[in-house]
Amino acid sequence: MGSKKQINVVGAVVIDQGLILCAQRGPQGSLAGMWEFPGGKIEPGESPREALKREINEELRCVVEVGERVETTSHEYDFGVVTLTTHYCELVSGTPTLTEHSDVRWLPPAELDTLRWAPADIPAVEKIQADLAS
Numbered sequence: 001m002g003s004k005k006q007i008n009v010v011g012a013v014v015i016d017q018g019l020i021l022c023a024q025r026g027p028q029g030s031l032a033g034m035w036e037f038p039g040g041k042i043e044p045g046e047s048p049r050e051a052l053k054r055e056i057n058e059e060l061r062c063v064v065e066v067g068e069r070v071e072t073t074s075h076e077y078d079f080g081v082v083t084l085t086t087h088y089c090e091l092v093s094g095t096p097t098l099t100e101h102s103d104v105r106w107l108p109p110a111e112l113d114t115l116r117w118a119p120a121d122i123p124a125v126e127k128i129q130a131d132l133a134s
């Protein structure tokens, strides 16, 4: 605590027809190749929900409705402490399109744990499985 950079991030758990959208980070940069919930850093003056809508628009070129919060957790990486808040989201318009991610997959909740997730995402993955996996 204290000395490390604090990074506030929002992630979208997009559900469509019972499947969850999972996005793979690109080969460059931090957490390269790991899976995450699409989203990004909250900008000054933005609410978490506004940030999420904006990020999904920018990254996936589609519009989501932001629903209930899934989880908030902090994880300390070497580059800083990420506090990740995830929300369930529904697609309102458009089809998720790859822009900066390497890959996207739609998985049933029970199969989420087959991917190599960014460490900050593990509690959210477990919560989603507890909420939805049958």
Ligand SMILES: Nc1nc2c([nH]c(=O)n2[C@H]2C[C@H](O)[C@@H](COP(=O)(O)OP(=O)(O)OP(=O)(O)O)O2)c(=O)[nH]1
Binding pocket: 007, 009, 010, 011, 029, 030, 031, 035, 036, 037, 038, 039, 040, 041, 082, 084, 118, 119, 120, 121
């Ligand atoms: N969007 C998103 N970011 C996540 C998740 N889990 C997790 O640890 N992160 C981290 C990765 C980044 O360090 C930060 C999100 O910032 P960002 O989306 O702007 O990522 P970035 O790598 O493009 O940004 P940068 O650090 O290169 O400036 O949070 C997640 O599920 N979704």
